[in-house]
Amino acid sequence: MLFALLIIIILPFAIGASLLYKSWPIVSAPGLFGDVLFGSDWMPMQGKFGLWPFIVNSIIITLTGLVLMIPVCLAAAIYITQFAPLWVKRMLRTVIDILAGIPSVIFGLWGIITIVPLISEWATGAGAENATGYSVFAAGVVIAVATIPFVLNMLIELFEAVSMELMEIGLSMGASKWQTIRDIIIKKIKHGIIASFTLGVSKAFGETIAVLMVVGNIVQIPKSVFDAGYPLPALLANNYGEMMSIPKYDSALMLSALILLIIVILFNYFAHKVIGHYHLKSS
Structure with missing residues (x-):
């Protein structure tokens, strides 16, 4: 058991170390912050690997999905556990389990068929130019729908664990x-x-495949939610394995994976700090 625990503890560090090793040629080169991390030019053939648009798009898409997901998940969990009749509760639990097992590519196809045309109509009505519907907002909606079953299951378990005495x-x-x-x-x-x-x-x-299918995959910092984008996971899925003969191209992609890992770790760290703060206040 201790050996299994050791593997779990070492695994994140091993992943981070391997990504850092593969991205070291571009990390150790001059201009890491100005040209790479905060650079906006992505031209691998010219040796320009600006990752800032991909980072911004990843954050915007995730926050959009979070804003859409939180009220739906919380309200649904309260209704299912506190107000719904038993037969409705059983039916909804089955539906949630089915949604949780659907592959992300199906959510992506659903987004192309349903969400993208709707957003195109909304954007055109709002006066947006070249509103194809493939946008960061479409990616946020698809992310929210794909994540809702995952979060909702945890919230339902939380509410059901509360004693009826309260x-x-x-x-x-x-x-x-x-x-x-x-x-x-x-x-x-x-x-x-x-x-x-x-x-x-x-x-x-x-989330990669579903987002990749509806986000538009255009390297730019979106000026509105109706603009196309290009997040870090889509960059990796679209480009890794291609044009590896270009100097530092492989290192730039590995750096993007490392940045994605660091963002998730930092977000979890700050979330745990918030949880600890509220825990101390409640105790």
């Missing part, structure tokens, strides 16, 4: 059912709620 105490003190849920139950499990959404965001950051 509900009975709140009702006995004259509070309504909704007041008891809002002021007692949610506060009791808010650490778990934050952790659930943190894991959902980490999953959203790494």
Whole structure:
């Protein structure tokens, strides 16, 4: 068991070290910050590997998905665990499990068929030029839908783990059912709620195929959510294995993977800090 635990502990460091080793030629070269990390020019044939547009697009798409996902997941979890009849609860749990097992490429196809045309109509109505619908907003919607089953399952387990005595105490003190849920139950499990959404965001950051199919794959910093983008996972999926004869091209792609890993680690770190802060306040 200790050996298995050691493998789990070493694995993230091994992944990070291997990515750093492969990206070292571009990391150790001059102009890492000005030309690579904060550079906007992606022209591998000319030796320009600006990753800033990819980083910005990844953050915007993930935050868009998070804004769409949080209210849906929280409201659905409350309804399923606190208000829904038993037969509805069983049916919804089955539907959620089915959604969780759908491959991401299916979500991508659904996005192309449904979401992209809708966004194209909205963008055209809003006065956007060349509104194809392939945009960071479409990618955010697809990410939210693909992540909802994952997060919703965790939230349902959290709400179901709360003792019914808390509900009975709140009702006995004259509070309504909704007041008891809002002021007692949610506060009791808010650490778990934050952790659930943190894991959902980490999953959203790494979503590749579904995002790649609807985001447009244009290297630019989007001026609006209706503009096309190009996140880090799509960059890796589209380009790794091609044109490896170009100097530092492989290193630039490995650096993009390392940046993606660092972003997820930092986000989880700050989320755990927030959880610890609320835990200390509640204790």
